[in-house]
Amino acid sequence: MFDFILFDQQLCYEVSGALPLAANWTPVIATTRLVLQAHKLARRIQRFDDLWSIAEPVAGTP
Secondary structure, eight states: OEEEEEETTTEEEEEEEOOOOSTTOOOOEEEEEEEOOHHHHHHHHHHHHHHHHHOOOOTTOO
16 A cells, blocks of 8 residues: 655655455555655656546536
8 A cells, every 4th residue: 555645735744555365354554754855756746647637527526
């Protein structure tokens, strides 16, 4: 699991999950980091834009 949150295109909060150890395993965040470097931030902004452009509404939502 890897996820990120962009804040005003100035800061990125990234989390990575631990690998599952059993079938009934509850996901756990293994690492968290803040990204401030411009080149890394630019990659996250591009990734967000790519995901946003292919997103579709969930059926039954306004």
